[in-house]
Amino acid sequence: MKSLSVLLSLGAILVAGCADPNVPYRMKTEPEQIEWSRDSLDVYPDDVRQDPTQFDHTAVAWAGIIRTSDAHEFGDGFMRINTTFEHHYFDWEQNDGTGGPEYDLSPHGEGLFRTDWIVKKTYPDAEAVDAEKFAAPGQLAIVYGVPTGVDTNGVVQLHYRYLRIIDHDKFSTYEFDYGRFGQPFVYLR
DSSP states (O other): OHHHHHHHHHHHHHHHHTSOOEEEOOOSSHHHHHHHHHOBSSOOHHHHHHOGGGGTTOOEEEEEEEEEEEEEEETTTEEEEEEEEEEEOBOSEEEOSSSSOSEEBOSOOSOEEEEEEEEEOSSTTOOHHHHHHHTOTTOEEEEEEEEEEEOTTSOEEEEEEEEEEEOGGGEESSSEEOOSTTSOOEEOO
8 A cells, every 4th residue: 555655646746747837828917918808819910911901900919029119208207119029929828937938939920010009107207218228129028909001011010909028038939939829839959
């Protein structure tokens, strides 16, 4: 009986050690939870490029690495930021307890998209340069919005609904290569 107990304990340890450290993506705020519940994860920038009118009422959630941000004061106590993002495929999972980056994005995606978004000044003397530092190139953004069109350069325009910035040390694009949902994952290391 004692040996059966030891074997069961060892089996439990092995199963726990093999447990997937990934968990579904967690929203950080109530507004993000609201957007998450109504936005589509299976509409991509190339879908919009092929037929913008088909998706002009479809709320989407896209992961993008910030390429550029240009901020201007807007009203009393707010900044409007025009940001261009480079889309990356995202599996909508996050790593728990691995000690590494929280999010593993694919190094690939479906090109550029852009949105104007609003931030509230965190202090009265904040300037446009402060907003541009907040939305600095190289950071990840989870962008919730509705496609409004495609410009002459093929950049998808989104009407902003919510945006979350994730610091560059919280994500990587060098662990896995993958595409749209259902396409194979390739481990890069």
